[in-house]
Amino acid sequence: MRGKYGDRQVPDDSYVALDDLKVSHVHPFQVTRFAEYLASIYGEKLTVNRGKVHDYLGMDLDFSIKKKVKIGQIKYTRKMIDEFPEPIIYSAAMPATDYLYTICNPTEAKPLDASRKTAFVHTVAQGIFLSKRARRDIQNAVAFLSTRVKNPDEDD
Numbered sequence: 001m002r003g004k005y006g007d008r009q010v011p012d013d014s015y016v017a018l019d020d021l022k023v024s025h026v027h028p029f030q031v032t033r034f035a036e037y038l039a040s041i042y043g044e045k046l047t048v049n050r051g052k053v054h055d056y057l058g059m060d061l062d063f064s065i066k067k068k069v070k071i072g073q074i075k076y077t078r079k080m081i082d083e084f085p086e087p088i089i090y091s092a093a094m095p096a097t098d099y100l101y102t103i104c105n106p107t108e109a110k111p112l113d114a115s116r117k118t119a120f121v122h123t124v125a126q127g128i129f130l131s132k133r134a135r136r137d138i139q140n141a142v143a144f145l146s147t148r149v150k151n152p153d154e155d156d
Contacts, residue, residue, distance in 0.1 A: 023035075035048050047135060058073060058129065059071055059073055059076070059134075060074065071134075072115060072134065073134035073135070076134075078137070080126045080127075080130065085116070086116075086124060095138040100141055109153035109154070109155065116152075117152055120149065121152075124142065124145045124146050124148075124149055127145065128142055130142075131133050
């Protein structure tokens with residue numbers, strides 16, 4: 001990545017992601033110096049990642065092409081699907097299917113047990129995060145499901 005630093009360009013190899021910081025400087029040595037300073041404070045708890053591709057807060061930041069950054073959440077989405085505790089047996093062409101907003105009669109609803117409710121709430125929270133960044137097409141479905149987190153049932 002090349003960015004402005006005063007009147008100078010930042011060289012491609014002079015940036016690094018430090019834990020939840022992205023640090024860059026016109027001189028790569030200054031980035032190293034700053035990383036060493038942080039290491040003197042945080043010790044083993046500090047992780048330093050150098051390179052062109054970084055996983056940052058669930059987003060993949062790819063600086064491989066000069067003057068461009070590619071941002072994606074494919075790995076986050078895949079992990080979300082893989083960690084879902086129940087089998088996903090079909091897919092839908094659209095996130096908001098016809099039956100999404102259909103709620104069964106509360107007297108007939110079968111509430112989820114505690115572990116399944118926790119998984120449901122967790123997945124809805126992940127969906128909210130994903131829908132605000134990479135998958136705006138799922139916002140309606142996630143918004144509806146977020147109204148169901150208090151008392152989810154088998155239909156949810």
